[in-house]
Amino acid sequence: MIRLNVNGTAHDLDVSPEMPLLWVLRDRLQLTSAKYGCGRALCGACTVHIDGEAARSCSVMAGDAVHTEITTIEAVAGKVAEAVKTAWQSLDVVQCGYCQSGQIMSAITLLNANKTPSDADIDAAMDGNICRCGTYLRIRQAIHMAAKAIA
Amino acid sequence: MDGTSAAHSLSAPSRRAFLQGAGAAAGAFVLGCFVPFGERAVAAGAAAQGPFDPNVFVRIASDNTVTLVCKHFEMGQGVTTGLATLVAEELEAPWSDMRFEFAPNEAALYKNLIFGVMGTGGTTSIANSWVQMRQVGAAARMMFVAAAAERWRVPASEIAVENGVVSHDRSGRRARFGELAAEAMRMPVPAEVTLKPPGAWKLIGQRLPRLDSVSKTTGRAVFSFDVRRPGMLVAVVRRPDLFGATVRSFDDREARAIDGVVDVVQVPSGVAVLAEDTWTALRGREALKVDWDTGKAETRSVEDMLAEYGALADAKGLPALRRGDAEAGLARAAKVYEAEFTFPFLAHAPMEPLNCVIDLSDDGVELWSGCQLQSIDQAAIARVLGLKPQHIKINPLFGGGSFGRRGNPMADWTKEIAHVAKAVGRRVPIQLVWTREDDIKGGFYRPLVLHRVRAGLDGGGRIIGWRHKIVCQSLFVGTPLESSLVHDGIDETSVEGVVDTPYEIGNFAVESFNAQSLIPVLWWRSVGNSHGAHAMETAIDELARLAGQDPVAFRLALLADKPRDAAVVKLAAERAGWGQALPAGRGRGFAYHSCYNTRVAMVADVAVARSAIKVDRIVAAVDCGVAVNPDIITAQIEGAVGFALSACLRNQITFADGVVQQTNFDDYAPTHMSEMPQVEVHIIASHADATGIGEPGVPPLAPAIGNAIFAATGKRLRSLPFAAKALG
Known part of the structure; x- marks a missing residue:
């Protein structure tokens, strides 16, 4: 039995501590916003926040996530999160949408750490989040737009 | 082309006759009328006139929302927004009232006018809907006018529709769509409609926000990977490393010994491991020992x-x-x-690897899938399970990309889940999951x-x-x-x-x-x-x-x-x-x-x-x-x-x-x-x-x-x- 704090709620779960956090969220807690894309931290579709930092939930064992605060896009809140989601919507960033929860969670972490990211800062922070639909130009633009909104 | 209905009806009868004839010649199966994706087909499709009964394609609620029943699959290309734009333009609906849902797999109503069956691909969605969806909107608008004329006892010719409001200036009467919707949808569907000239367009040509933006930026959009049914098992299939290899025998003792592994079954594509969750299914698959017959397999570089x-x-x-x-x-x-x-x-490698959910019940079969060619998938499942296509209900969902992979004439992964369900032999919802490795190595x-x-x-x-x-x-x-x-x-x-x-x-x-x-x-x-x-x-x-x-x-x-x-x-x-x-x-x-x-x-x-x-x-x-x-x-x-x-x-x-x-x-x-x-x-x-x-x-x-x-x-x-x- 392990205890995970997800989106402000403690869950006591009868799962192996080796089960990747992604599958705990999706299969046990029915929180499906974090997506499976590669299983090896190569694509970022599974990105959630652990103690406020972007983390690839497919490659974090559930046992390593006890005593942390896990946040998924369903519950992510605050000025930065709202600015990012608003920018994504006003620029119509999404196409298929499958990677976008992860993109948004990564972008929020970036803007929490750097309020005025350059294109190079954005590329460095976001390069591990793959979008097969190729929405990158709008993602970059949306991050700049969100940065302006929170300035 | 000014895009009026008259201009577009000319080639329709011969095209319909062709499609029916081709379908009949090919027997009961609908694919015989599937026509090429080439430029000629697109051109013909653009001119084809489809059915435009608003009761089939839109639902207008008492809260004024207009829901497009979208006959096409959304894999990111924006088709839900595009088709809704065409309807809203002619209906005179405000964009903020537009919604969409995916159409059920009823090819008679929702067929792609170019394919003759239900399906999305070949860059045909806008081409085959361009006239039809505007006709749907125009017909609905005329039905609102007719309903208002009847309710207010005024001539239809004096009624205007704009921005979701039906009005009669002389008497000062006004009603929003929601107030008239129930009456309007009971009006006879007009036999002919006249479409607006381009100069009168308000929405077409504008940058309207996508209808799927909010759900896809809040984690709420549902892909078939996100479907969770009570008691659902997750199936992963061990497929051969070589194309053309087949299962000679397998040893599932170690796989079955893993807590949470529920079943192991052989299917034509390999050996499926079913478990209570995805991770356990994957561990079960790793523990499986399969002896492959590679005698006829492809080995060329x-x-x-x-x-x-x-x-x-x-x-x-x-x-x-x-x-x-x-x-x-x-x-x-x-x-x-x-x-x-x-x-x-080249692999397609859409971000969402292939997956779908099947549930067999007394009424037939339900499938939850981001599938591109519903008619093909429906027929494929029916054949595997010995049922009639009409017994297969497909719940269409967003596709996390496709690039062609989610529309396969061989219906590979749809057939695979049907085989898994058949081999399991008991009524339990099953989600078939392909990993990224399965996707990259899986052919097609x-x-x-x-x-x-x-x-x-x-x-x-x-x-x-x-x-x-x-x-x-x-x-x-x-x-x-x-x-x-x-x-x-x-x-x-x-x-x-x-x-x-x-x-x-x-x-x-x-x-x-x-x-x-x-x-x-x-x-x-x-x-x-x-x-x-x-x-x-x-x-x-x-x-x-x-x-x-x-x-x-x-x-x-x-x-x-x-x-x-x-x-x-x-x-x-x-x-x-x-x-x-x-x-x-x-x-x-x-x-x-x-x-x-x-x-x-x-x-x-x-x-x-x-x-x-x-x-x-x-x-x-x-x-x-x-x-x-x-x-x-x-x-x-x-x-x-x-x-x-x-x-x-x-x-x-x-x-x-x-x-x-x-x-x-x-x-x-x-x-x-x-x-x-x-x-x-x-x-x-x-x-x-x-x-x-x-x-x-x-x-x-x-x-x-x-x-x-x-x-x-x-x-x-x-x-x-x-x-x-x-x-x-």
Whole structure:
């Protein structure tokens, strides 16, 4: 039995501590916003926040996530999160949408750490989040737009 | 075309008769009426008139919301927004009241007018809906007018509809859609409707926000991977490493010993492990021991196959096109150009790997799936389970990308889940999950292709003969679509992008060769155009240089009687600053291609340093008829650049002793953000019938880049992916 704090709620779960956090969220807690894309931290579709930092939930064992605060896009809140989601919507960033929860969670972490990211800062922070639909130009633009909104 | 219903009804009866006739000839199964994806089909489809009963396609609620019942699959291309725009335009509904849901799999109501069955693909969604969805909106508006006339006892001719409000000025009466909806939808559906002239459009041509933006930025959008049914088991299938291998025997003792593994069953594609959750199913699959019979399996390498392709091309092929006398032209040529191009197997690798959920009940079967060809998937499940298609209910969901993979005439993964459910033999919801490795290694690739071009110029630098050989594994031989798309052994999709070139080539011969392998192949975003355009546009560029002419001027001379094509070429060249000098190490390349009745030109600016290729900027010009939503068109071109760039620079599927050498996003790496060039999209203003934009952005990218690399370095890279090290 392990205890995970997800989106402000403690869950006591009868799962192996080796089960990747992604599958705990999706299969046990029915929180499906974090997506499976590669299983090896190569694509970022599974990105959630652990103690406020972007983390690839497919490659974090559930046992390593006890005593942390896990946040998924369903519950992510605050000025930065709202600015990012608003920018994504006003620029119509999404196409298929499958990677976008992860993109948004990564972008929020970036803007929490750097309020005025350059294109190079954005590329460095976001390069591990793959979008097969190729929405990158709008993602970059949306991050700049969100940065302006929170300035 | 002014787009009125009268103008569009002319060709409908003969087309319907054809579809019915073809369907009957093929027996009960609907696929016989599946028609080609080619330009002719799109043109015919644009003119076809479909049913437009608003009760089928829209639901208007008492809260004034207008819900489009979307007959097409949303895989990111923006079709839900596009079709809703067409309905809202004629209905006079405010955009903020528009919603959508996906249509159930009832082909009689929701068929793609070009395919004759329910399905999405071939860049047909806007083309086949362009008239029909506006008719739906117009019919609904007329029914609101009729309902108001009856309620208010005033002449219908005095009633106006605007912004979701029905009004009668003389009496001062007004009602919003919601107040009249119940009455309006009981009114008779008008037999004929008149569509607005372009000058009256309020929504078409505007940048309207996507209807799926909010759900996809809040984690609420539901993909089939997200479906959770009570008691659902997760199934993963151990498939052979070699295509064509089969299960000889398996030992599942260790797999079954894992806590949470519920069942292990053999299916035609391999051995399925079912567990209470995904991770346990994956562990169970790792613990499985399978003995494969590889006696008949495919073991050739890509090099082996290409050597065979080359030998095939030395012979005479099937005549895909004969115009004039290519050989005689070549014999007279002052200069002869010869080139060979090869194209690798490619995986689609949509971000959401294949998956779906099945639930067998007393009433039949329910499937939750992001599936592109509902009619095909429905029939496939029915056949596996011995049921009638009407017993299969498909709950359509968003697709996390597709690029062709979610629409397979062989219905591979849909059949697979049906086999798993059948083998399990008890009623439990099952989710079939493919991992990324399953996806990359799982076949149904864009086929390996070889093009061999021999073209001649006369003394004036004009093309006087062109012989083009294409060796490709057919997508359709042996599939239910063979009778529709393969004629006299020639698969239309193997030679498309070449036989239908808009360039005026008088003496032109195209030969087709069908290669054989056990590697399953499938259409990949833009299908044959993904290689045909590259061979054509690279060859044209080389011929222009051989002729000592500017590549854009050379193209324009070949498009002298094609004003729409020429306009796109000119616009891209002008906006890109074609002809300006660039610093050393940089080059600018041009490519133009027309497919699915949509025309796209691209100018690539490329920097080459230390044998590394960096694409800095793409300027695109597009003619897709009426631009229903210019922002979505722009996004599709941006996205096509992002999608196609990694195929241009590095992606390929290769084999060692028959085993696929790529596994995941490290060795089959999509484009990353830092590689993304700037993209500018310029759209031609047009009142021609709207055509699609999902695929046409892909074909011109690689040749534009290759032509830019030549401009920068003087070195010609022909085959894909580009071997950057050759530039060193």
